[in-house]
Amino acid sequence: MVAHLLRLKLTLLRNGLRRSPWEIVALVLAGLWGLWVVGLAGAGLVALRWAPHDVAAPTVTGLGSLLVLGWAVVPLVAFGVDETLDPARFATFSIRRRPLMTGLLLAGVVGVPGVVTLVLALLTVVTWSHSLPAALLAVPCALLATLTAVAASRATTTAAAALLRTRRARDVAVLVVGVALIGLGPALNVAGMRWEEIVAALRAAAEVVGWTPLGFAWAAPADAAAGAWGSALLRTALAALTLGLVLAGWAAALTRSEARPAVSAQRSGTHDTSGLGRVLERLPATPATAVAGRCLAYWRRDPRYAMAGLSVLVAPAVLVALAVGNGGAAGPFLLWAGPSVAFLLGWSLHNDLAFDHSAFWTHLAAGVRGRDDRLGRVLAAAPWQTAFVLLMTVGGVAVSGRWDLLPAVLGISAAVYCAGLGVSSLASALVPYPVPPPGGNPFSTPRGAGTATVLAQLATSTAVGLLALPSLVPGVLAVTGAPWLGWIALAAALVLGPVWIVLGVRFGGRLVDRRGPELLATASRS
Amino acid sequence: MGVPIPVASLDRMEAHVAGDAPGGPGEGPALSLRGLAKRFGAKVAVDALDLDVPRGSFYGIVGPNGAGKTTTLSMATGLLRPDAGRALVLGHDLWADPVEGKRRLGVLPDGVRLFDRLTGAELVRYAGLLRGMDRAVAEERSAELLDALGLADAARTLVVDYSAGMTKKVALACALVHAPRLLVLDEPFEAVDPISGTTIREILTGFVAGGGTVVLSSHVMELVERLCDHVAVVSAGRVLAAGTLDEVRTGSTLEQRFVDLVGGRSVVPGSLEWLHTSSASS
Known part of the structure; x- marks a missing residue:
């Protein structure tokens, strides 16, 4: 049975590659990424062999525990877990639980992340190779650590899926996790720490983590290398126990999800129009204002949009973190809060059409003109986004106390925002790429869409930068020395900004008119 | 069924729709497909398909899974x-104009998804507004349809x-809100319970009685036989038979004709013996 499942996984992988050349590209890129990680981290692990024990032990334990934690937590938030072999699909075959889980567990190692983890774990054998018994102990510990990591990813995702059956619970959970992630922005400060500080922090952390389920398997060979065989054997036993418990947890979550197969979502109460929606109601009833009203409802009700809206807080958070890390010299960093938010918001619409998913057929069947479709999406976003950009821009200037630079920063913000809207209006009709469907995990990337996602995002953000150059150049010069140039930046933004929006809506609209069915096909894919 | 259906309100909606302009396309078929073709990679999904749906008819399209029904209706x-x-809708070329x-x-x-x-109420109203309807009218019709x-x-x-x-029904409301002359429905009874199915059927019958034309696809023969006055049998992207219900079934049942036309096979006697519990050995 275990061999059957492994072979099934390989067959599915091969068929996926046969289906589309992009899957091959994606696998090659993932493989290169894996090689790069293995090369870099592997070299480090080998080098640690010659490092003092009080450097090697905390490094291996700390980073190894982080790796296990990553397996357990990251799939809940990003990328999702590779569901090539979805346990639910085996529900109708009478396979006994134990061989099924063993097979799924081993099949979970097959894949770039699994292989990378396994190779890195096994390289710790080299790290501890100055002591032969420690190196020997490192082999089973490496296997324990890898299997625990893979099993943990299955256990957490299965349990979360069982918990989050209802749409409302799922939406809330996604938001909570997202906000927590955004809160991690200031943690980027680590990048500014010196190496000794990092090791000191790791040492303190590893001392604790080594005695948690995350770290048992990593710390055991380290103990053995130091000659502390008592705690080494104890930790090995605890590591084995951990794997057993994680597997039991996974089995329990599986049983639970089998017992309650996909119940229908609960009623989520009634919904009313927002304040901004009521303002839209006062505008003449046109297809464009209808689209705007619908988009506005989505900005509030769809976690994918809510996340895009919230992620703009990342930029100011990072800037504040940098400012604080810089010892209170907040000024120069906070000046850029407005422009960075303007960029993220304007650009956030660049794949708006794909967010409709196959529901875009409604526009197509109704014969909505492309121009109205484009205009409606801009109308839904522009009022509140403009207010937010203004707030961040003026706020940033106020905190930094450089009122002489207000025209420059305002010019850059306006130029970047308008260029973003213009490029977005064109790009979402030109190069839509698949996104998670409504109700899907907003952090995941549909299978096989990774390459297209990266390319489209790079191209659109470059285009925004280019279109904003007439304001960016004098604006940056103003900040670096000649404040009067700021007025040129502002003037250029006020003249060119509306031009970019009009051009984007017009040409994007023509594309929608011409390529409607093809856009529907792309948007429906994922 | 205990569900009062104010079909009259739907008939009243018909009054709102602008008839075909005088001098415009006259009394031709409601839907006319000419040489429609589509291939996906190496697989031919629809193969130069011709079909005429007369005005005022209740037209059923039946065919086995993978016959190209959905592809055809999407192109139509x-x-x-x-x-x-x-594809000509009441004489207007849908792809040219x-x-x-x-x-x-x-x-x-x-x-496909809806803007779910x-x-x-918002969805039906949205479908109306997208078609340029007045806000008050869209609101009123949305409430009446729901x-x-x-x-x-x-x-x-x-x-x-x-x-x-419920999703099928609200999608039907979206399709009806602008009082169309022709309704094209792909599997309108799929996953619909008998109560909702009855409601949908009464609405559609009322729509045809009011002068509209309905084209629907299904693979439930009894339903098509009971509901439709015209039927087309589609298989492998071609029309095998089309016409009034009686013309197509030629004295037999639609199901029998369908199996004859499509070439279904029945189970050979004597095979699958082991399925009978009496002969079960293990």
Whole structure:
């Protein structure tokens, strides 16, 4: 049975590659990424062999525990877990639980992340190779650590899926996790720490983590290398126990999800129009204002949009973190809060059409003109986004106390925002790429869409930068020395900004008119 | 069924629609497909398909799974670009002049999403506004349609929380809100319980009685036989037989004719012996 499942996984992988050349590209890129990680981290692990024990032990334990934690937590938030072999699909075959889980567990190692983890774990054998018994102990510990990591990813995702059956619970959970992630922005400060500080922090952390389920398997060979065989054997036993418990947890979550197969979502109460929606109601009833009203409802009700809206807080958070890390010299960093938010918001619409998913057929069947479709999406976003950009821009200037630079920063913000809207209006009709469907995990990337996602995002953000150059150049010069140039930046933004929006809506609209069915096909894919 | 269906309100909607302009396309078929073709890679999904749907008819399209029904209806409604051929909606070429055709056409596709983060009332109203309707009219018709379809209680619930049958019904309301002359419905009874099915049937019958034309696809023969006056049997992307119900079934049942035409096979006597418990050995 275990061999059957492994072979099934390989067959599915091969068929996926046969289906589309992009899957091959994606696998090659993932493989290169894996090689790069293995090369870099592997070299480090080998080098640690010659490092003092009080450097090697905390490094291996700390980073190894982080790796296990990553397996357990990251799939809940990003990328999702590779569901090539979805346990639910085996529900109708009478396979006994134990061989099924063993097979799924081993099949979970097959894949770039699994292989990378396994190779890195096994390289710790080299790290501890100055002591032969420690190196020997490192082999089973490496296997324990890898299997625990893979099993943990299955256990957490299965349990979360069982918990989050209802749409409302799922939406809330996604938001909570997202906000927590955004809160991690200031943690980027680590990048500014010196190496000794990092090791000191790791040492303190590893001392604790080594005695948690995350770290048992990593710390055991380290103990053995130091000659502390008592705690080494104890930790090995605890590591084995951990794997057993994680597997039991996974089995329990599986049983639970089998017992309650996909119940229908609960009623989520009634919904009313927002304040901004009521303002839209006062505008003449046109297809464009209808689209705007619908988009506005989505900005509030769809976690994918809510996340895009919230992620703009990342930029100011990072800037504040940098400012604080810089010892209170907040000024120069906070000046850029407005422009960075303007960029993220304007650009956030660049794949708006794909967010409709196959529901875009409604526009197509109704014969909505492309121009109205484009205009409606801009109308839904522009009022509140403009207010937010203004707030961040003026706020940033106020905190930094450089009122002489207000025209420059305002010019850059306006130029970047308008260029973003213009490029977005064109790009979402030109190069839509698949996104998670409504109700899907907003952090995941549909299978096989990774390459297209990266390319489209790079191209659109470059285009925004280019279109904003007439304001960016004098604006940056103003900040670096000649404040009067700021007025040129502002003037250029006020003249060119509306031009970019009009051009984007017009040409994007023509594309929608011409390529409607093809856009529907792309948007429906994922 | 205990569900009062104010069909009259739907008839009243008909009055709002602009008839074909004088001098415009006259009394031709409601839907006319000419040489429609589509291939996906190496697989031919629809193979130079011709079909005429007379005005005022209740037309059923039946065919086995994978026959190209959905592909055909998508091309006939402007959602999928054909490789070749034309689709005429009340005389207007849908691909050359989409505006005129789409104005008279109501569509219910299968297997696509709706803007399901809107409430039922918002969604139907949205479908009306997208077609340039007045806000008050869209509002009024949305309420009437939801009432007629038995969705009044769920009007302020998000469509994502609807059951499969409710979703089909709200999608039907979206297809009807602009009072089309031709309705094209892909599998309107799929995953619909008998109560909702009855409601949908009464609405559609009323629509045809009021002078509209309905084209629907299904693979439930009894349903098509009971509901439709015309039928086309489609297989492998071609029309095998088309005409009035009696012309197609030629004295037999539709199901028998369908199996004859499509070439189904029956189980050879004596095979699958082991399925009978009496002969079970292990």
